[in-house]
Amino acid sequence: MKLRSVLLFTVCLCLFLCGCRKKKDLYPGSLKGIVVYTSCATTVIRMPDEQLGVAWTNCHSGQSYEHVFDAHPVGTDRVLKAGDVIYFDVVPDERVARCKVWDCVPSMSVSITLR
DSSP, X not given: OHHHHHHHHHHHHHHHHXXXXXXXXXXXXXXXXXXXXXXXXXXXXXXXXXXXXXEEEOTTTOOEEEEEEEEEEOSOOOOOOTTOEEEEEEEOOOOOOOOOSOOOOOSOEEEEEEO
């Protein structure tokens, strides 16, 4: 009886631990970001878990952020909005059509592909 209880406990523990993987584990090597601002000219991503990016103040709301960058998603038609949590990879800077409207953008700009 005791052996059966130990075996059952071990199986349940293994199932529990296998089911508790973080989302980042599903995309090894990918980065996690949170969209804090979007317009036709820019998509600003904040890095909550990494010390990457620059300090930036949104000229429309006055809100300040640390560890952000201006992202240029390539190869996707997905529409991003403020508050979206995304997983992405950094890619070499690509030539993409960009809006010619002036907007307050962070000084760091990166091309990304979404996961």
